[in-house]
Amino acid sequence: MKKLAFLALLLFSIPAVASDYYIGVGTGISKTNYDVRDDLKEEKYYPLVDILGVDLTDDMKDTATSIFVGKALSDTWALELGHTKFGMFKAKASLGYDVDYEDHHADIKLGANAKINSEVLSLSLLGTLNPEDKFKVFSRVGASYFVGDIVGGTQIVANVDDKHHAKYDRDTNRIRGVAPHLGLGVQFNMNKGIAFRVEAVRYGNVYEGINIETLTANILVTL
8 A cells, every 4th residue: 555655646746738636446346267177287186186076166256446546648548546456266176085994984074275365556548539528438558566465275174983183284475476457448427526437457467377357336536
């Protein structure tokens, strides 16, 4: 947030043809093209997934939230700085089986999971196709600084002769990078100071070929 405030200060110090500054907030849907199955297929042990009956599940959609500040450079062009949180993407693999040995019985469950909590700080140039109309169509292009925290964990749970045993391991890694983004949207100016915007944005190759897309509804207030 400190970076966002600093860059916003720089943005508001840029001379402009029009003196329209605005702020806005939005929320909607985020999703990614990451598939845990495709990732595992690159590993040499992937055939074991089918042989052992490993259960693979993932949830690659969540709620996106955003805040942004902007400045109109003209009736057609605007410069915008935004911060978007994509929510939490999740993937999980689990395997369970029973073992009988002599007079002993064990119920064993193995699991691995990963959660990705990510966000971007983005700078965009917006162009409006029909600036004179109340109902406007616009596009955006820009660059984003991506930060993601990957929390991975494994667990082994065993009930041996009705006695419970468990072991958990957890690890966190942070990934960073710069990625391009493109967007297309429509904006309805309800009055001189308030506008409503619906927009789709694609953040490309945020990490090793992974893309993230958002569809959000936004409220803008002219300062």
